[in-house]
Amino acid sequence: MAWLLVAVFLIVLLYKAGRACLPVISTMISKILIKESTEEKNLKQKIIQLRMELKTISKLDHFPKYARCERKINSLNQELLEYNKPTAYKSTVVKFGVQGIFYTINILTILWFIWRYRGEPILHLPEEWVWPLGKIVAFPTGIPGAVGFTFWLVVCRTVVNKGLTCVTS
Amino acid sequence: MATAMEHDTLESSVQNILEQKTLRWIFVGGKGGVGKTTCSCSLAVQLSKIRESVLVISTDPAHNISDAFDQKFSKVPTKVKGFTNLFAMEIDPNVGMADLPDDYFEGQQDVLAVGKGVIQELLGAFPGIDEAMSYAEVMRLVQSMNFSVVIFDTAPTGHTLRLLSFPSMVEKGLGKLLKIKSQFAPFISQMAGVMGMQDMNAEQMTTRLEETLPIIKQVNEQFRNPDQTTFVCVCIAEFLSLYETERLVQELTKMNIDTHNIVVNQLMFLPKNEKPCKMCAARHRIQSKYLDQIEDLYEDFNVTKLPLLEHEVRGADDIRQFSEHLVKPYSV
Numbered sequence: 001m002a003w004l005l006v007a008v009f010l011i012v013l014l015y016k017a018g019r020a021c022l023p024v025i026s027t028m029i030s031k032i033l034i035k036e037s038t039e040e041k042n043l044k045q046k047i048i049q050l051r052m053e054l055k056t057i058s059k060l061d062h063f064p065k066y067a068r069c070e071r072k073i074n075s076l077n078q079e080l081l082e083y084n085k086p087t088a089y090k091s092t093v094v095k096f097g098v099q100g101i102f103y104t105i106n107i108l109t110i111l112w113f114i115w116r117y118r119g120e121p122i123l124h125l126p127e128e129w130v131w132p133l134g135k136i137v138a139f140p141t142g143i144p145g146a147v148g149f150t151f152w153l154v155v156c157r158t159v160v161n162k163g164l165t166c167v168t169s
Numbered sequence: 170m171a172t173a174m175e176h177d178t179l180e181s182s183v184q185n186i187l188e189q190k191t192l193r194w195i196f197v198g199g200k201g202g203v204g205k206t207t208c209s210c211s212l213a214v215q216l217s218k219i220r221e222s223v224l225v226i227s228t229d230p231a232h233n234i235s236d237a238f239d240q241k242f243s244k245v246p247t248k249v250k251g252f253t254n255l256f257a258m259e260i261d262p263n264v265g266m267a268d269l270p271d272d273y274f275e276g277q278q279d280v281l282a283v284g285k286g287v288i289q290e291l292l293g294a295f296p297g298i299d300e301a302m303s304y305a306e307v308m309r310l311v312q313s314m315n316f317s318v319v320i321f322d323t324a325p326t327g328h329t330l331r332l333l334s335f336p337s338m339v340e341k342g343l344g345k346l347l348k349i350k351s352q353f354a355p356f357i358s359q360m361a362g363v364m365g366m367q368d369m370n371a372e373q374m375t376t377r378l379e380e381t382l383p384i385i386k387q388v389n390e391q392f393r394n395p396d397q398t399t400f401v402c403v404c405i406a407e408f409l410s411l412y413e414t415e416r417l418v419q420e421l422t423k424m425n426i427d428t429h430n431i432v433v434n435q436l437m438f439l440p441k442n443e444k445p446c447k448m449c450a451a452r453h454r455i456q457s458k459y460l461d462q463i464e465d466l467y468e469d470f471n472v473t474k475l476p477l478l479e480h481e482v483r484g485a486d487d488i489r490q491f492s493e494h495l496v497k498p499y500s501v
Binding site: 059060064067068070071074078 | 411412415419422423462465466
């Protein structure tokens, strides 16, 4: 069943891609779910403004002014930390939630496939080609010369991993 | 030049420290060579006049208090000659943990030496834990001896901040270490049995850790209480020193440790009736510039100005004399 071959390959590819995108997705979701309060926004704005001002002051020539600006930035940062505490906790929860859902969906899909096609071979090869690993390759179908779903899954994963390492290096 | 807008500047002396009877811990710090030890000893002398008992501790491996008072001090509080209630002590933070295993391992068997080495390595891996244990011992000793006020002559800046952050850092570290201990204790005792040494060493150490943790927590709270703890920053009137002092002040503010005293040392006071030499005039000019910046930046601090004298300040008598400048502003 050719479509199965391709389908499994695509699933593995999607899984890898999804894993890479997870941090981005969880950040997007936390932005939607957790509303940044206006005070936090204002604080961040002020800090950015002060940082830009700091760049314009010369440390050597106007040290007291520079130091005062730094002190303001420090105290605003401390305030921001106070606001951040509950937010940080929520965003960790979201991150774990997203990861959990992703992995669960993935595992359930694979399991369903394995169960559904436990008797049917994906591919039927001549017996001589798969000797002597015939039994392993055919698992769990038991049909000699068949390529079982599990074996094909492993093959796809290896190929995708290798491909990714070649591409990224 | 009186100005109508001039706000009340705080007095230029450490009288505020002397008056604050609730103070128990005073840290005197600043980057190297500014005269920390002279200042801390002078402050100790002034405090000894009005407080019941004063202890000055040096954590600098260079052991300057012995030089300052011209008397040998050890890691046990020793009375300073010529005083009835002033004590001094010098601790080397690096020696702390090494003492314990040495006591226990009498017969130098190689396997035991390896075990001791491993434990030391393990403890050494936690940042500052050897110092921390040493300070914890000091705290325990000091708490039990009940000095009215303790002055820490702290080692130069980076070290200082590590010392001050150690209570909270070590609290976390010790807490984790104790958790690990309870998980590994059976394993360690088995291994110890195999190697033929009793596991008492691990037990002993961790019991000490458990005993020390509440003291560290208590000390941590006291350090962040402005009624009980303050930090005196010593500097000189030069750019780098000013920069370091500001960094120190900002770090202390972040750690919620009170600081409201700056001591500017080694200042050139020009003689009134003579014309100063070119060098002195030039130095005075440079220092005036930075002194103005200091007074501008630290307008809500007490800024005490100490002179650079023609002689060195060494020995109890010189320190006694010098300490008067902390309370009464110096004039030529």
